[in-house]
Amino acid sequence: MIELDNVSKSFGSEKAVDGISLDVPAGSLCVLVGTSGCGKSTTLRMINRLIEHSDGMIRIDGHPIRDFNEVTLRRRIGYAIQNTGLFPHWSVARNIGVVPRLLKWDKAQIRERVESLMALLGLAVEEFADKYPHQLSGGQAQRVGVARALAADPDILLMDEPFGALDPITRSGLQAELLRIQSRIRKTIVFVTHDMDEALRLADQIVVMQGGRIIQQGTPTQILAHPADGFVETLVGGRDRGLKRASLTAVGDMMEPIEQADDPPAISVARTDSMRLAVSLMLWHGVSRLSVRDDNGDTVGILPLRRLVDDVG
Amino acid sequence: MGGLRRYAPPLVWLLALLLTALYLPRLEPFFTWLEPDRQTVIYPRQSFLALLIEHALIVAVAGTIAIALGVGAAVGVTRRAGEEFLPLVSQLASIGQTFPPVAVLALAVPALGYGAEAVIVALVLYGLLPIVRNSLAGLQAVDRGVLESARGIGLSPWQTLVWVELPIAAPAIMGGIRTSVTINIATAAIGSTIGANTLGNPIISGIVNGNIAFTLQGAVLIGLLAITVDSAFSRIA
Numbered sequence: 001m002i003e004l005d006n007v008s009k010s011f012g013s014e015k016a017v018d019g020i021s022l023d024v025p026a027g028s029l030c031v032l033v034g035t036s037g038c039g040k041s042t043t044l045r046m047i048n049r050l051i052e053h054s055d056g057m058i059r060i061d062g063h064p065i066r067d068f069n070e071v072t073l074r075r076r077i078g079y080a081i082q083n084t085g086l087f088p089h090w091s092v093a094r095n096i097g098v099v100p101r102l103l104k105w106d107k108a109q110i111r112e113r114v115e116s117l118m119a120l121l122g123l124a125v126e127e128f129a130d131k132y133p134h135q136l137s138g139g140q141a142q143r144v145g146v147a148r149a150l151a152a153d154p155d156i157l158l159m160d161e162p163f164g165a166l167d168p169i170t171r172s173g174l175q176a177e178l179l180r181i182q183s184r185i186r187k188t189i190v191f192v193t194h195d196m197d198e199a200l201r202l203a204d205q206i207v208v209m210q211g212g213r214i215i216q217q218g219t220p221t222q223i224l225a226h227p228a229d230g231f232v233e234t235l236v237g238g239r240d241r242g243l244k245r246a247s248l249t250a251v252g253d254m255m256e257p258i259e260q261a262d263d264p265p266a267i268s269v270a271r272t273d274s275m276r277l278a279v280s281l282m283l284w285h286g287v288s289r290l291s292v293r294d295d296n297g298d299t300v301g302i303l304p305l306r307r308l309v310d311d312v313g
Numbered sequence: 314m315g316g317l318r319r320y321a322p323p324l325v326w327l328l329a330l331l332l333t334a335l336y337l338p339r340l341e342p343f344f345t346w347l348e349p350d351r352q353t354v355i356y357p358r359q360s361f362l363a364l365l366i367e368h369a370l371i372v373a374v375a376g377t378i379a380i381a382l383g384v385g386a387a388v389g390v391t392r393r394a395g396e397e398f399l400p401l402v403s404q405l406a407s408i409g410q411t412f413p414p415v416a417v418l419a420l421a422v423p424a425l426g427y428g429a430e431a432v433i434v435a436l437v438l439y440g441l442l443p444i445v446r447n448s449l450a451g452l453q454a455v456d457r458g459v460l461e462s463a464r465g466i467g468l469s470p471w472q473t474l475v476w477v478e479l480p481i482a483a484p485a486i487m488g489g490i491r492t493s494v495t496i497n498i499a500t501a502a503i504g505s506t507i508g509a510n511t512l513g514n515p516i517i518s519g520i521v522n523g524n525i526a527f528t529l530q531g532a533v534l535i536g537l538l539a540i541t542v543d544s545a546f547s548r549i550a
Contacts, residue, residue: 050465071468072467074464074466074467078466079462079466081458081465083456084462085460085462087463087477087481088456088459089480098466098468099467102467102468102472145462148466158465
């Protein structure tokens with residue numbers, strides 16, 4: 001668990017971060033979101049002491065971070081950044097294994113760990129282990145970056161706009177991947193982005209920052225439903241936010257039970273799909289009812305158009 | 314076998330160099346044809362092999378010192394503690410390059426007297442510049458994101474330098490060393506004018522006595538030495 005208590009950072013007379021307090025419970029994913037220069041990256045980098053905080057207290061599992069040697073601290077915290085920062089002269093396997101090597105694991109143990117992480121991130125060992133970073137696509141390089149961050153099995157993962165430089169399709173794929181991995185490994189993650197859609201999709205807890213201060217923090221649903229001010233409302237998309245909220249709701253939570261006499265509609269969605277997708281299908285096919293299928297393809301419910309305007313959320 | 318093939322060109326040049334140094338006197342008929350009016354057409358005072366060895370030694374000693382100082386200075390001023398000196402060092406490196414080597418020699422003699430020491434000092438000063446300049450360029454070109462992530466995942470400053478910065482900058486640094494050493498192989502010949510024994514001896518003696526044969530013998534050996542070393546560098550760098 002990470003606690004920031006009234007933390008500030010000044011560069012000269014300018015306050016980049018101004019008295020922020022924040023708790024990130026163990027195993028949760030906290031997204032810091034805001035425009036450029038709002039202090040979100042500075043906040044992230046204070047946690048692993050790439051930047052030293054000027055005031056206040058940062059604790060990890062109850063211990064002030066200044067009690068740790070900074071190099072030791074960083075080896076316990078995974079770190080992934082936008083342009084991956086992979087070492088260009090090292091193979092993929094060597095890049096992933098760098099922190100275990102720093103921690104003096106034995107060779108067999110490192111190789112085993114690297115291979116299991118490559119499997120976790122969907123990188124075939126035979127194909128990628130000996131490649132160099134310049135031979136990878138942006139998405140593959142970022143997977144390697146995330147694998148490297150996870151290599152020594154740290155409890156905490158800091159991610160600074162890790163998917164920021166990727167095309168929308170690759171980014172969306174990696175977001176889904178991160179959620180899948182997080183559901184298995186349950187790390188304490190602090191994730192920085194300027195993309196509110198990304199924040200809404202990934203976060204357990206969203207922290208909106210502006211001018212070095214926290215404007216609002218809460219769950220994605222809370223932020224959408226009750227934006228603290230005009231700025232947050234703009235970030236969540238103003239009048240577009242109905243669709244954003246729909247994208248956070250699963251079809252399975254809104255469907256009605258199927259009745260025996262019913263003839264199920266031809267167009268169907270999966271119960272894990274978002275309501276946003278359901279709306280899109282209705283608009284596209286010009287229908288007011290969809291069948292809902294489970295993972296096996298069996299129809300398990302019906303989603304009628306009127307459910308959308310009944311008490312959503 | 315792959316290794317042998319890779320190093321074949323510099324080895325062939327080295328062989329050519331050694332054979333020439335040993336058997337140049339056998340070409341006496343050729344040099345007599347070149348200088349028909351002279352009694353002595355093969356440089357007599359030292360053996361070519363002895364001159365070659367001393368020449369190479371002077372360049373090697375100067376090169377080693379220049380590499381240590383040059384790479385050291387570039388590493389120093391790219392650390393946080395040394396960054397104040399970065400503009401000074403990079404300007405010195407550019408200005409120094411405009412000094413002719415003869416001028417450096419002329420300045421070294423009053424300080425160190427005649428002999429190999431003064432030549433080595435002059436060669437170090439002159440050879441430092443390409444090394445500093447290239448090392449600086451190489452180290453400064455290392456991607457910021459790479460450095461940031463090296464720190465962020467917990468490499469110590471020393472590990473960052475040795476595992477990341479130097480290997481990434483290595484091609485640029487090697488390029489500077491190659492230029493420096495190759496230039497100094499030629500420049501070392503001027504050392505003969507201040508009392509060091511180098512392959513410049515036959516050249517200077519040939520110029521002074523108007524004997525083209527001596528000059529040609531020194532020049533051919535210096536050329537072969539430069540080609541051998543350059544060819545060796547092109548295989549490692």
